[in-house]
Amino acid sequence: MNLTEFDNKAAKYGLKVRLVEEKDAKKILELRTNTSLSLHLHATDSSIDKQIQYIKDYKIKEQSGVEFYFAFMVTDSFDPIGFYRVHSIDYKNKTFCIGSWIFERTSLESIPILADILSKEFGFEQLNLDTCFFDVRRDNKKVMKYHKLFSPIFINEDLEQNNYFYLQKSDFLHNKEILLKNLI
């Protein structure tokens, strides 16, 4: 996957982006095992070897174009400050899923949100997909409120406290413009 177009877009938001590598395992683990950052995320095994294996398995999916795991950096640094995964890409039905959104606390609070917008732009615009699926834990009120700014459609809920939604391209494109006015 040529990320030049995506990286150029990221630059407009003051970010750089690349695909996750095995060398990111330590940082991903550090963020995902930070209790204040990962309170509402799916549990992560704290073994670095398992994280490296997870990335190796991911790289196979990346090769086949069904998953892209992004590392984000601010423009003047090479150290990732956060990660985001676009996965389960279905080119036939033009759908994708998002998740694994985690960022360290940054001095400029818009950065994690801009990374979310960029990753959705990647799915909707660069890959030309139509529908984005995601789930949020019911008790993760802040993230729920945030996602609702894009007007997603509620699908259902499960017994494990997850609510499932889908977001259509037209709603994303319309609402991101409103949101960006507050961010850049």
Next chain:
Amino acid sequence: MEITDFIKDFAAQFDDTDVSDFSLETRFRELDEWSSLNALAILNMIGKKYSVILKPEEMKTSNTIQELFDLLQSKLGLNESVFIDG
């Protein structure tokens, strides 16, 4: 614009932090619950309630609720003068 109302509006953007934890001196970035999503909610609240567009770059300069309130007041003052001049 009353500071007490602003503190209430600010506190309403948090889900798990007790209202009594908020005062003029509160260094909001040091709150356990603080995240980029609170920042966005606060910027949205300021836009909707006070009709001021505050950017994250501007918010970055404020560390306490008092500093953010002062920044908002200065922007409101600017808006008013633009309005009067116009």
